[in-house]
Amino acid sequence: MRVEIWGDVVCPWCYIGTARFDKALAGFAHRDQVEVIHRSFELDPARDKTHVEPVHKMLADKFGPQGPGMDRQVATTAAREGLAYRTDRQVGSTLDAHRLLHLAKAHGRQHQLLNLLFEANFAQARTIFTSDALLGLAQAAELDADEARRVLDDPDAYLDAVRADEQQAARLGAPGVPFFVIDQRYALSGGQPTEAFAQALHTAWTQRPPAQTASAGAVCGPDGACAVPPSEP
């Protein structure tokens, strides 16, 4: 089974929702047969790379006095979930973090890097908006430092992959993030309770259609044999 999770590394409900999903998955009997893929979604794709500011300043500029209040309410929810949540964190462009998450995916280290990004941003209010900070997290996630630096230095590296993820979210009609899709069939929008994720995993598992294999055509076997079968004229 495959679960795709669209989210942003500065998105509070992604931080909380992903933690809840991880809990549900840890309790799922068939977790070894579940592949989780994190997909890119920038909450603010127009943000300039150099534009980093306190998140509460951004919220106040955008939504007035109730902006920071909204974040303090989310902090209360995070605390109930057992998650450290600093309201004095910064916000900036997350494009480089998403490009790096695609590199991590190619090396099977995506989950590790995402958790380190969440931890640095939300739990520690450390910047994740400079190449140096991202490089440090990449190394902590056991990625090769040289390769990570090359990706960070080349603005085109994995840019197509980020854009492809974002276009797919738009096609699927994701109203925001986090957005969870199980086996391309069951979509869950938002940071739902752990029980809702557990239920969705169970439902998707029990209702998955049986795989059908068509009668075999001509194959090359692992032994290198590529015979012409009778079915070929």
Next chain:
Amino acid sequence: MRVEIWGDVVCPWCYIGTARFDKALAGFAHRDQVEVIHRSFELDPARDKTHVEPVHKMLADKFGPQGPGMDRQVATTAAREGLAYRTDRQVGSTLDAHRLLHLAKAHGRQHQLLNLLFEANFAQARTIFTSDALLGLAQAAELDADEARRVLDDPDAYLDAVRADEQQAARLGAPGVPFFVIDQRYALSGGQPTEAFAQALHTAWTQRPPAQTASAGAVCGPDGACAVPPSEP
């Protein structure tokens, strides 16, 4: 809809089967909504990187006199399909080609690179077993030359991705390649006739289960708003 195709760049039935699938896809009404992913499968994963030899020598060593005869029969099938097919081509390790195909995938150029690899190997009997040859093909597929060279020079680059593909093929019980899986549900083994692929695309499309979206939980919207919904305690 997503079609995953496991294959090797030196696998004759992959060359023929992929061409047949491409024909079926070109005639499929919903082709714009089909994503095709080529997945790695080495026919000879134990082959040393420096071990390159005429394919008919390898076939004769492995299967005796009927080995090269098998390949001449495949050549007849390829010709019927309108595909150039040289029996004087070489065979070697395809690991680097697969690693490069993963780089191409990250840049949306996988289909182009695969076709260039098939063309060079089967239609022109040109080597695809040296870094220089692969670099030339990468550039023809419009990949960045520096990035391609870095991948070719680093034996670990995308190695995990190749191994993950191969492990998945084993889990799915692929008897050989090519092996086609539509939406993780319909598997087609081998280079089946174009009509079989057309039928499978049609069946998978009409029988695809409706997507279900659960009631929305807390999301952060593209406007940056992350309000706490009434559903949160």
